[in-house]
Amino acid sequence: MKLLPCCLPPCLIAVFASAALAQLSLPWDKPGAASAAGGEAAKPAQAAVLDLGSKWTVVEVGEGTTYTGTWLRRPGTQTFDASWQYPDGKVVLTRDRSGKTTKTHEITVDSINGNQIVLLRPEIRGRYLGTLAADGRHITGTRSWNAGTWSATIETQPAAAAPVAASATATDADADAPPAAINSPDGKSSVRLLQQPLPGNDGVVDFFTLEVLSGTKVVARVATEGYLISAHWSLDGRLLAVNNRRGNSGDYLWVFALPDGTCLKKAGDPVGDAWLAAAKLAIQQKVPTASEKSAYKDWLTAREWSSSGELQINQRIRYGATTGTCDFSAPAAFRDGKWSLLPGTVSVTPADP
Numbered sequence: 001m002k003l004l005p006c007c008l009p010p011c012l013i014a015v016f017a018s019a020a021l022a023q024l025s026l027p028w029d030k031p032g033a034a035s036a037a038g039g040e041a042a043k044p045a046q047a048a049v050l051d052l053g054s055k056w057t058v059v060e061v062g063e064g065t066t067y068t069g070t071w072l073r074r075p076g077t078q079t080f081d082a083s084w085q086y087p088d089g090k091v092v093l094t095r096d097r098s099g100k101t102t103k104t105h106e107i108t109v110d111s112i113n114g115n116q117i118v119l120l121r122p123e124i125r126g127r128y129l130g131t132l133a134a135d136g137r138h139i140t141g142t143r144s145w146n147a148g149t150w151s152a153t154i155e156t157q158p159a160a161a162a163p164v165a166a167s168a169t170a171t172d173a174d175a176d177a178p179p180a181a182i183n184s185p186d187g188k189s190s191v192r193l194l195q196q197p198l199p200g201n202d203g204v205v206d207f208f209t210l211e212v213l214s215g216t217k218v219v220a221r222v223a224t225e226g227y228l229i230s231a232h233w234s235l236d237g238r239l240l241a242v243n244n245r246r247g248n249s250g251d252y253l254w255v256f257a258l259p260d261g262t263c264l265k266k267a268g269d270p271v272g273d274a275w276l277a278a279a280k281l282a283i284q285q286k287v288p289t290a291s292e293k294s295a296y297k298d299w300l301t302a303r304e305w306s307s308s309g310e311l312q313i314n315q316r317i318r319y320g321a322t323t324g325t326c327d328f329s330a331p332a333a334f335r336d337g338k339w340s341l342l343p344g345t346v347s348v349t350p351a352d353p
Contacts, residue, residue: 050112050132052078053154060084062148067092071107071152074245075178076195076208076227078109081248094123106248117141178227178245184237189214189258191231191242198223210244210254212261219261222254234305239264239334241302241311249297251276255311255334264334271339272300278341279315279328286346287323294320306331310342324351 058069066087071080083104084092091103107128110118115132117139128150130141139152181192194209198221206223213219229243229252242254244267251272255265265271276298283290297318304312310331318325330344 050115050117050136051154052109055155056080056152057155058082058084058150058152060143060148060150062143062146074226074248076193077225078207079247080107081105082107178229180228182228182231184231184233184240186233186237188237189233189240191228191240193224193228193244210242212240212242212256212258214259214261219259220256220263222263222266224267226252229301232302232304232311234309235307239305239309239311241305243301249299251300253300253302253313255302265339275300275313275315275332275341276317278330279317279344282328282344283317283326283346287326287348289323290317290319290326294323296320303329309333313341321351323348325349 052073054073054075056069056071056073058071060067060069067084068087069082069084071082073080081104086092093101093103094105105121105123108120108122110120110127112118117128117130117132119128119130120126121128124145127144128141129144130139130150130152132139137154139154140149141151142149181190183190190213192211192213194211196209197207198209201223206225208223208225210222210224211218211220224244224246226244226246229245231243232241233239238258240256240258242256243252244254245252246267251268253265253272254263254267256263279298280290280292280295284292295317299314299316301314301316302311303314306312310333313330313332315328315330316325317328325348327347327349328344329347331342333340333342
C-alpha cells in the first residue's frame with residue numbers, strides 16, 4: 001500500500017484546511033445559495049425524501065485523480081465511517097488529526113434542507129455540499145477544500161429489527177441490524193432507543209432518547225445518540241446495564257435501578273473516566289509497551305451480572321502496532337450509593353501483522 005501524502009486529496013493537513021476554510025466564502029452559507037450541481041438556485045425536491053440508508057458508494061474527483069469511497073453508516077446515527085480506494089483498487093492511507101496513519105475517517109451529516117445536504121469531515125475541517133436527485137438515491141455536489149466534485153449512490157437500509165429477548169450482543173464493529181428494543185428475560189421490563197430528541201433537549205449532540213420501561217410504563221428517559229448493543233439484567237431483575245454505542249470510541253455504559261428507573265451510572269460520566277484510568281494502569285503494569293501516548297481508542301461496556309450482584313465490566317483499549325488491543329475485565333459493585341471497582345484481569349490481542 002502507498003501512503004497518501006497529506007497534501008493530496010481526499011485529505012489535506014488540518015492546519016492548511018483550517019486556514020483555507022477560514023478564508024473561504026462558502027456559497028451555501030448565504031441566502032439564495034447556488035446549487036452544487038449547477039449555477040441555479042437550489043429548488044426543493046418534489047419527490048425525493050432522503051433516507052440515509054446503510055451504505056454510500058462515493059466517487060470523488062479532484063486534482064486529476066478519481067477516488068472511490070465506501071461510507072458505512074453507523075446504525076441509528078447520522079455518522080459514517082468512510083474509506084477510499086485509488087483507481088487501481090489500493091486503499092488510500094491518510095493521517096488523522098493526531099498524525100496517526102489511518103484508512104477510515106468519520107463523516108457526519110451537518111444539515112439537510114429540502115434536497116440540499118451538508119456533511120462534515122472533521123479531520124480536515126472540510127464540508128461536502130450535495131444535491132439529492134428526485135429518485136432519493138443519488139447525490140451530486142462539491143467539496144469545500146478544493147475544486148473537486150463528488151457523487152454518492154445510497155443503499156437503502158434494512159427494516160429496523162424487532163425487540164429481542166434477553167441480551168443481544170455485538171462486537172465493537174457496527175452491527176448490521178441493531179435492536180430497536182430489548183426485553184428482560186422475565187418480560188417485566190425493557191429498554192428501547194427512540195430516534196428522536198428527548199423533549200426539552202436541543203438535540204444537537206444527543207439527538208436520540210433512551211427509554212427504560214417497567215411493564216408498559218416509562219420509568220427513565222435519557223438523551224443519547226448511536227444505537228443499542230446489548231442489555232443485561234441482574235438475576236433478581238432489579239438492576240439493568242445497557243450498552244449504547246455512542247461513537248467510535250468511549251464510555252457506552254448506562255446502569256439503571258428497577259422498578260423506579262433511577263440512573264446509577266451515565267454513559268460518559270466520571271465513574272467511567274475513573275474506570276478507564278484504572279484499566280490503563282492495570283494494563284501498563286502487565287504490558288510495558290501500552291503507553292498513554294500509544295492508546296488511541298477505548299470502549300467501556302458491561303458483560304454480565306454475577307450471582308452476588310456485581311457488574312462485570314470490560315474496558316477495551318486499542319494501542320499502537322507494537323501492543324495491539326488490551327482488555328481489562330473486572331467486577332464493579334454498587335454499595336451505599338457508590339461504585340467501587342474490584343481487582344480485574346488483563347488480556348492482550350496482538351495487532352495484525
